[in-house]
Amino acid sequence: MTTPTPDDRRLRELLSGAVDNIEPADRLATIRSRTAGPARPKGNAMSTQRSKLVGIGGAVLATAAVITGIAWAGGVFDSTPDSPGPAADPTTSVTPQEPDETEPSEPTEPPAEQFTAGVYYLGETPMGTRLYREFQRVEGATKLMAAVQAAVEGSPQDPDYSTPWPTSLTVADATEDGDVIRIELSDTADRPSGMNAEAAQLAIEQVIYTAQGAVGARTPVQFMVDGNPVSEVLGVPTSEPLAQGDPLDVLSLVSITDPSEGQRVSGGTLKVSGTANSFEANVPWQVLDGDTEVAADFFTAEGAYDKMYPFGGDIDISGLAPGEYVLRVQTDDPSSGEGPGPFVDTRTFVVE
Structure with a gap:
């Protein structure tokens, strides 16, 4: 058996140092065992020189084999080590595959709940138009929101009642913090033609009484548009939070x-x-x-x-x-x- 020369050993040491830090480390011994060549028999000086050259050449081939094996082990080629794929076509480009990303789900609104709420509407009396209360089963994120929406956007069950709010107007939000009830409208709500000042004032009272009934307190009501107090709604001044009118002047008796x-x-x-x-x-x-x-x-x-x-x-x-x-x-x-x-x-x- 031919003893490896110093050049052989040096080349193998360099190769070992180059690949020992490549993952997966637990497969390096297997890869080396697959690429190790058979021992060479002893010979004369020329034979020894040829053996040296052959040994160097074998080490180079071993280096290539190890690098190729590491490439297979690291998944560089799209095939298994036991079944190498076809040679790459230099004119063909490979488009990297995009990761499979799941589209984020759309945020969902809180589920609607049902409430029984007193909703105020307009009706006729011997003393002119006043507010009547009608209890309805309403649905929304909160009782306040559902009740105010019913007053502004809904319809009374009793045919004797009515609402003067324009059908184009909606309630965007309704909240309260204990000091103020905030009613967010979709628009500034100019007074429609045909609506007089008395009906406009009662429409505002209609929302105030409905909102206060929903929260169970006589809390002032602030009308808002786009997150800010609005100076007028239906031509009625609303820049400041509004208290309810006198029940004996506003409500049916x-x-x-x-x-x-x-x-x-x-x-x-x-x-x-x-x-x-x-x-x-x-x-x-x-x-x-x-x-x-x-x-x-x-x-x-x-x-x-x-x-x-x-x-x-x-x-x-x-x-x-x-x-x-x-x-x-x-x-x-x-x-x-x-x-x-x-x-x-x-x-x-x-x-x-």
């Missing part, structure tokens, strides 16, 4: 809470509730079948004169045939018709 418009009733009893400010707290009522009175009496409110007071009770309707009826509730009229007349609210209900 009688308003039904239950039953709701079109409610179906079974069991022989009609449950009634509402608020009123009526003479001596008397709140007369009638049940009408068309224009015919089929039942009548009165409720007694919890108070009178200084504010709106709750009233309520049960009406026996067990003797009524199935069909549609109207509940009519009003304030007492001590003038016996000589004054402007009573405030009235009505609800249609269906006996099953």
